[in-house]
Amino acid sequence: MSANVRIISRLDIKGPNVVKPVRTEALRVVGNPKILAEKYYAAGIDEIFYLDIVASLYQRTIDFQMLKDVVRDIFVPVTVGGRIRSIEDIQNILASGGDKVAINTYAIENPHFLQLAVREFGSQCIVLSIEAQKRENGTWEAYTEGGRQHTSVDVVEWAKRAIDSGVGEILLTSIDHEGTRKGFDLPLITAITSFASVPVVAHGGARDPQSVAEAIAVGKADAVSASSIFHYDECSVSAIKQHLHTVGIPVRL
């Protein structure tokens, strides 16, 4: 008896806009965060990721008032990320409408921070965000700063350590597949789901409902996140959910 999967829309935030990166180089404005969040809420999305992708680069925390405005009229969970570097940052996000926080850069630089955050807020509140890029030898390297900065940290090894620290969920993004619509990086997803005792959200490469089903059925992802196919209206939330239902993958309709 498997759990209901979640379909998640990811909003990459830069300033007042939702942007869409392709391989983290070009950033195109694709819409207004509040309008998009409300559109996906009305369409039956299970959760929203709100990730400020230049916060670490520009060395500033996210705009909490903007976050409050964006989520004011939606009533599904919101996971927020972007230069989270302290317990206070997390408190501010939770006070501004965030339900969970996604941490990448600071966690890799200060692994003990994850334990502190978990102790303070509970596992169910702390998501480890991993931006993974394929290496030539078939393994993956973790990138920070919204996927710009390499670290020499092995993704599988890092995920294991983070789970030991108590994180409640992993957001696993394939830098190579993101924005390309070539399908998910299934070997990457299975490399993590093969041992992860916590939910794993796969992101990067969604092309159509079939590719989403693959990420779940083959990759064993517990949830799937997409941005391009939603923001560019190439695929609807309901088309994905209907397809999952048709192929026997349980999901909230």
Next chain:
Amino acid sequence: MKNVTVVDYKVANIYNICKALEKFGANVTITMDADTVSKSEKLVLPGVGAYEAGVEGLLRYRLMDPIRDLAVRQVPILGICLGAQLLMSEGHEFGVFQGLGIIPGTVEHFPSTLKDVKIPHIGWNALNTVSDNVWNDTILRSVPKDAMMYFNHSYYFNPASKDDVLATTTYGGFEYAAVIKKGNTLGCQFHPEKSADAGLSIVEQFIQL
């Protein structure tokens, strides 16, 4: 007047439940003051995080007895997630901690026998009714059959009496209490303020009690 008091004991995400209450016209007072809590017409006890932290928060602001007193006087109380767990006698997360004791029972970690599912339980899950029509006179009356609610937790309610269970949910083959009720005290393990229209119907019904 739809006056609702929301307890801010520094262990919760207050913004989300407040905007859900305000959506249905509630006049919301946010407070950590024991006296204000004592004068509530309806009380919401939110909560996110560990049991011990929740207990510490209630003790720090001396809210244990005022909340217990509200329950005795049948003032409607809605606990959410950790807030609901605190309504019980004891929590067993990282130790044994005494809760409010309004609904007898304990809070336990999911057993290791869950089949093929992850912990924490993060996701949408359907509610099972414990018997026909039992939701009719409760805040669950407008919840559509088979509606799913959003759960995010590793610890679950273990009430001493089945009579205090209003709805269950099944995860990994394990059925556990999702909504507990004793008199006018209610607890939801899931987040009604995060469960779209189905969950919001519960918020609306609570305001109208």
